[in-house]
Amino acid sequence: MSKSSVPAWAGGLAGLVSGGVALGVARLVAGVVGPSSFPVVAVGDTAIDAAPAPLKDFAIRTFGENDKAVLVGGVLVVLAVVAAVIGVSARRRPSLGIAGFAVFGVLGALAVLTRPGTGAVDLLPTVLGTLAGAWTLRWLLGRATTLVPAWAPERAPQPAAVHGGAADDRHEVPADEPERPAVMRPGGAVAEFDRRRLLTGVAGGVVVAGAATVLGQQLGGRQAVDAARADVALPRPTTPARPLPAGVDFKIPGLSPFVTPNRDFYRVDTAIVVPQVNPNEWTLRIHGLVDRPIELTYADLLGRPLTEADVTLTCVSNEVGGPYVGNARWLGVRMADVLREAGLRSDADMLLSTSVDGFTCGTPVDVVMDGRDALFAIAMNGEPLPVDHGFPVRQVVPGLYGYVSATKWVVDIKVTRFDADVAYWTPRGWAEKGPIKTxxxxxxxxxxxxxxxxxxxxxxxxxxxxxxxxxxxxxxxxxxxxxxxxxxxxxxxxxxxxxxxxxxxxxxxxxxxxxxxxxxxxxxxxxxxxxxxxxxxxxxxxxxxx
The missing domain is CATH 2.60.40.650 (Immunoglobulin-like)
Structure with a gap:
């Protein structure tokens, strides 16, 4: 037998498990390097960036807040199918398995390098994951076969015919002499399919993939960030919100409550994986067309005068009658106060804000500076911002759609001009300025x-x-x-x-x-x-x- 003795289903299973090991190892390494270095996330982010606006609109309308999960799930399904095909192909030619994983490693590396702020170290999850997957595939296919002795039939020797008392080298057998049976002689070894060894190897691969994924998620920092968020003691607002008047909520069953609970507040953003930002390491840089660039820490913000305000946020992708609108009580530092401290220059008309994951939005300066409660928000409905909604700091600007105002996980504000810089959604067909429509x-x-x-x-x-x-x-x-x-x-x-x-x-x-x-x-x-x-x-x- 040859390598082809491994059935197609076994090759596909070996490829699928090898792909799982590759992703598990990549997730584990990304937990150390950073979540944006995970190739699945990078591919998903690249897909979001490259997708035309109508496709993005369709995804939001169809899947709502689950659009990122659907995208990641689609990427994983494609990877699973391709990994299975690679495994089937590698049964006969192991080099095809290595080549298949190498191709996907290159594609993953290119996707990682397109993300903002990535460097050579961010390639480690892709490289190590690819190597682990290729090695696992060879190992599993090796376990799927066992060498056994090969026995070949050999004709038993026949008595020589005698002519004139001498042996005739023609070994003729007299017609009346019965033919002797064949005998079996050892003739080397062949590979046979070994189902049991394959399945035990598959079980081990599944355990490795699952353990690496779980450990990678833990190393990714969610627990640390959740613990840091739980330790935040919110200061009392210097300027508290007005008490809610009597009759603010009709309390009609089925009617949206005046205050949207944090767990029910809509989420629409471009983050495939929610950024985990430790408030003790967070800084906000304000620069550009200012006289005095500023860099603030989280402690700096908590130590400044805080304003509390009731503000409804709305997503521009909301259809008429849609769900992407919610109202909350926010606590934060007035953006206008910080910008005045930095010294806005007269020719500035845009704030290009950047999230920790590279998303940008452009906010009109005049709107932020006209006296409304535009905030660098640190709290939502009486608790530190939920991680999904921008912890530790996000922007909240009344009267503007979120895509031009509500940057989550904000880390950078470049004071600039609309004719000099472009935010994320503008080249994708959306208006530069987004005042909310009645x-x-x-x-x-x-x-x-x-x-x-x-x-x-x-x-x-x-x-x-x-x-x-x-x-x-x-x-x-x-x-x-x-x-x-x-x-x-x-x-x-x-x-x-x-x-x-x-x-x-x-x-x-x-x-x-x-x-x-x-x-x-x-x-x-x-x-x-x-x-x-x-x-x-x-x-x-x-x-x-x-």
Whole structure:
């Protein structure tokens, strides 16, 4: 037998486990080097950067906050399939296995090198993972075969025919002499498939891959960062938020609460793996068109005057009636105070903020400096920022979509100009400046719900951050607009609950809502997609009354 005696399923299994070992070792090394050096993350980040805007919009609409998990899962599925194919091919030619892993190692290394701030040391996870995978594949395929002696038939010698008393070298056998049976002689060794040895090797490979992955995640710093976050003692605000007025929340079942719990707050960002930033090592650098560059530590921020503010954040990718909006009470240092200390130059009109993972956004200087509560936020709803929402420090700017204002894990602010620098989303088809558009949403009843005939409540939220909501109107089946009741609000930077009673009659009905902000602007009926500067149109639902 030859190497081809290993069946295809066994080669595929060996390739799959070898790929798992490669990723496990890479994850382990990345836990020491840094999470951005993990090749799967680098490939995912590269895919996000290269994907056209319509594809990004589709991913957010379809998968919501799980879009990164779906992308990483897709990358892993592709890697698993390719690893299995490599294993099948390597049954006959082991060199194909080495070549296959080498190709993926090169692709992973190129993806890592495209990430901001990477260097030669960031290639270690890819290189060591590739070597571990290639070695494991050879080892498993070696275990899949066992050398056994080969026995070959050999004709037993026949008595020589005698002619004239001498042996005739033609070894003729008399016709009446019976033929003697063949005998077996040892003839070397051949490789036979050994299922048991392969499966025990596979089990060992699975254990190594799993243990390396878990250890790598622990080394990645989540536990250390969680512990550091738990140790943060938040100072009392120098300027506390106004107490929430009575009647700020109607407390209608199904209606979004005025304050969104941290666990329910939407998350939309470009981070495949949530950055783990130790506050004791964090710094914020402010430079560019300033007279006095500044570098702040986390302790510096906590020691400065802190402002508390209720602010609603909205993602530009939110469809009309979508879920990517939430309201929280934030605590932080006013950005304007820090920028004045740095000495803004008169020609500056943009703040190019950078996250620890390399994401950038461009915020208009005039918006930050006009007196609104634009913050370097350190807390959310009374606790240090959740890691998923930017711990230790993020930006919060009322009135701007998040893609031009709400940088999480912020570490750098370059004071610059829009004609000199470009932020992450601008070359991808989104507007340079993203003022939030007046919007409203129906929360109850839900679209497609069945409603009982008679008096029922229609309710939802509306927002026009830093302008405020002045009125909300509802109409049914294209009829007359009716003015809804508005909840109280502490200021213009939050969303506002609304409700209205409706005498529902049997049948199918269409319900629409529109809002008017405090500047007298009523949202347009004209529908438009989120790109390039936010969706428009009336939120419309259909219900069946019985």
């Amino acid at each position: 919007q409203s949403r129906i929360d109850v009843p839900g679209s497609g719900d069945k409603v009982k005939a008679g008096r029922t409540t229609i309710a939802g939220v509306a927002w026009a951050q830093h302008t405020g909501i002045d009125a909300v109107e509802v109409r049914v089946d294209g009829g007359q607009w009716r003015v809804a009741k508005l909840a109280e609000v502490p200021g213009p930077d939050t969303w506002r609950q609304w409700s209205i009673d409706w005498d529902a009659t049997p049948g199918e009905h269409t319900i629409q809502v529109r809002a008017t902000d405090a500047a007298g602007r009523t949202q347009t009926e004209q529908p438009a997609p989120p790109a390039p500067d936010g969706a428009t149109g009336y939120h419309t639902i259909t219900v069946r009354v019985s």
